[in-house]
Amino acid sequence: MRKYLLVYPNRDYGKLMWRDLKELDNVEFVDKPLSVNNILVDFLFRIHFSFKVNMKIELPLKRFWEKYYSLNHYDFNQEDEYVVLFTDPSLCNYRKRFLEKLKSKSNVNMVLVLINSFYRMRRIVEPMLECFDLIYTYDKRESETFGFSYYPTVYSMINIGKVEIVKHKCFFVGVAKDRLEKLICVYDKLELCGCSPVFYISGVPKRMQKRRKGIVYNTWLPYKLVLKEVLSSEYIVEIMDKNNAGVTLRTLESICYNKKLITDNEKILESPFYRKDFIYLIDSNLAAFNDFFKCINEVNYAYDGRYSPVLFISRLERELNKSVI
Known part of the structure; x- marks a missing residue:
């Protein structure tokens, strides 16, 4: 059986955009980078892997956190195949060495979905690209420039109740x-x-x-x-x-x-x-x-759900099945 592990970033939108995947039985969510529940530890981790700080200077000693990673404690059953799915914000919480260790497992595929411009996070993300079997971007221009696969985007609609216009x-x-x-x-x-x-x-x-x-x-x-x-x-x-x-x-x-x-x-x-x-x-x-x-016409785009991440997983299934053949 093929299972998908979605690694959430530390931001609310990064979680909500994938919300439709909760409908699928073969998708699990890595809610937090660390397996420990401690406010101080979490605070120090966020500083150590701060995007803004590390864009200016690469902070040392990040290896310290590997033993606390939730992914490091996940039970990868040898009878199943796994697809570990990162976005660029979630990727910024890891080191290349840890990703290489994860990729070395015989039953693990690694997939990266860029939800921001690659140019924005290039300094941090680019060294880790070789760890991934598939890389997707929503930007057609960047897909052509860097050889990534193109996928428009993913989005889950959310019901937050009635709001007056x-x-x-x-x-x-x-x-x-x-x-x-x-x-x-x-x-x-x-x-x-x-x-x-x-x-x-x-x-x-x-x-x-x-x-x-x-x-x-x-x-x-x-x-x-x-x-x-x-x-x-x-x-x-x-x-x-x-x-x-x-x-x-x-x-x-x-x-x-x-x-x-x-x-x-x-x-x-x-x-x-x-x-x-x-x-x-x-x-x-x-x-x-x-x-x-x-113009006072009633607005109706007749949205057909095509951006749901459920359809993205279907696309991934087809791509991965091709590689097996």
């Missing part, structure tokens, strides 16, 4: 990165159109913050709160950063929860869900916002 509310959430100037410009245009833009922008130093009524800087929202904002909004705003060229989370939310989308992602025109009445592609002049807001 605020008319003309436009919602954005994300890290500023290289797009702060454009975010401010789009915000100002939306406000001039009589909308109620609410932007949560993080990663902005105080000296670069431009005060606006509806902009909240450097406040982290758990993903369920993000979803409440999405569901209470009429419009979702998406501004791409320079390294992103795939199906984004904001696009998924718009399609799955039937929300109008305002985006500068030209790739949206290739989406099977593109509807000009529901999706506004921002041009260089930010023109025609008013006409888009006047």
Whole structure:
């Protein structure tokens, strides 16, 4: 029997996106990197494997944690075949040496799913790529550049109860990165159109913050709160950063929860869900916002569940069966 072990990252969205897999009997979840339940130990581990810190300097002595890894205590039954599934955020909690040890087991396949731009985590992730039998990315451009397999993305819909929709509310959430100037410009245009833009922008130093009524800087929202904002909004705003060229989370939310989308992602025109009445592609002049807001058609993308991770597991099954043959 083939079993799948999904290694969760230390973040709420990273768990919720795979939620549909709980329907499958052959999928187990590694909820935490460590097998110990101790707040102090967990805190030290998070610091030691901090993405931000290790992007600047590789911290030493990480081998210490191997004996505490949940995967190190998992009983790999020799009668079964296992597929250990990592995402790039969860991969950042491990060392290459430990992955090599895991891969050396005769009944284990290793699969990596990149849910962020490879360029963002390249320094940490790239040395470990050779440990994986299959690597998937949501970014078609990166799949062609680095030879990864392409898979649009995975997403599980979540029921968080009834939420009242605020008319003309436009919602954005994300890290500023290289797009702060454009975010401010789009915000100002939306406000001039009589909308109620609410932007949560993080990663902005105080000296670069431009005060606006509806902009909240450097406040982290758990993903369920993000979803409440999405569901209470009429419009979702998406501004791409320079390294992103795939199906984004904001696009998924718009399609799955039937929300109008305002985006500068030209790739949206290739989406099977593109509807000009529901999706506004921002041009260089930010023109025609008013006409888009006047459209009162009921939003319905007729989403068919194609991004469910259950279908991704089906794809993996076919790929793995080919390699056996």
